[in-house]
Amino acid sequence: ETGVTQSPTHLIKTRGQQVTLRCSSQSGHNTVSWYQQALGQGPQFIFQYYREEENGRGNFPPRFSGLQFPNYSSELNVNALELDDSALYLCASSAPSGATDTQYFGPGTRLTVL
Amino acid sequence: SQKIEQNSEALNIQEGKTATLTCNYTNYSPAYLQWYRQDPGRGPVFLLLIRENEKEKRKERLKVTFDTTLKQSLFHITASQPADSATYLCALEGASGYSTLTFGKGTMLLVSP
Numbered sequence: 001e002t003g004v005t006q007s008p009t010h011l012i013k014t015r016g017q018q019v020t021l022r023c024s025s026q027s028g029h030n031t032v033s034w035y036q037q038a039l040g041q042g043p044q045f046i047f048q049y050y051r052e053e054e055n056g057r058g059n060f061p062p063r064f065s066g067l068q069f070p071n072y073s074s075e076l077n078v079n080a081l082e083l084d085d086s087a088l089y090l091c092a093s094s095a096p097s098g099a100t101d102t103q104y105f106g107p108g109t110r111l112t113v114l
Numbered sequence: 115s116q117k118i119e120q121n122s123e124a125l126n127i128q129e130g131k132t133a134t135l136t137c138n139y140t141n142y143s144p145a146y147l148q149w150y151r152q153d154p155g156r157g158p159v160f161l162l163l164i165r166e167n168e169k170e171k172r173k174e175r176l177k178v179t180f181d182t183t184l185k186q187s188l189f190h191i192t193a194s195q196p197a198d199s200a201t202y203l204c205a206l207e208g209a210s211g212y213s214t215l216t217f218g219k220g221t222m223l224l225v226s227p
Contacts, residue, residue, distance in 0.1 A: 104160070
């Protein structure tokens with residue numbers, strides 16, 4: 001177990017709705033990254049937060065937004081849900097040490113959009 | 115555009131044999147390459163990291179090679195066990211100033227007793 005937790009584990013929404021996913025990072029980690037993993041695909045980078053600021057973003061539209069809190073936990077918000085947003089959403093925490101950072105993934109939130 | 119390719123077909127091997135998984139990439143100059151294991155419905159778990167100036171890295175039964183000329187990494191599991199059955203993901207990280215990973219689709223490994 002990595003110490004990264006995510007909630008909820010499963011979620012079902014309908015098209016057009018909004019969703020908020022939550023992540024608690026591993027103790028001592030100040031960086032959180034979010035990934036989307038569609039069935040049969042590898043995880044795709046959505047964005048990263050470092051010390052409460054967005055620190056990089058992948059090729060996702062603005063309706064994907066996030067927050068990081070002073071305790072380094074994080075939220076991923078998705079507005080105007082589309083069917084293609086159905087996926088496993090993964091949160092990963094890391095503690096930047098200058099060179100490279102091993103990322104510790106949570107178990108994910110399975111989102112189904114109907 | 116950047117592309118990472120891993121064997122799309124599942125790899126079936128017998129217990130005790132060596133499994134070899136391949137990761138090829140194009141239009142990318144990664145500073146680091148990482149391998150992760152993912153079990154169904156779970157998040158990826160970090161296994162090994164290799165830097166661009168390293169040719170080989172070992173950890174217990176695992177070995178990774180990295181050839182920046184061929185743009186290829188090979189991941190070996192020796193003396194494979196049924197518990198090694200999982201999907202293995204290759205991930206590249208650039209020297210962009212922040213650590214984000216670009217993943218391949220993964221290769222499923224099935225080790226039969």
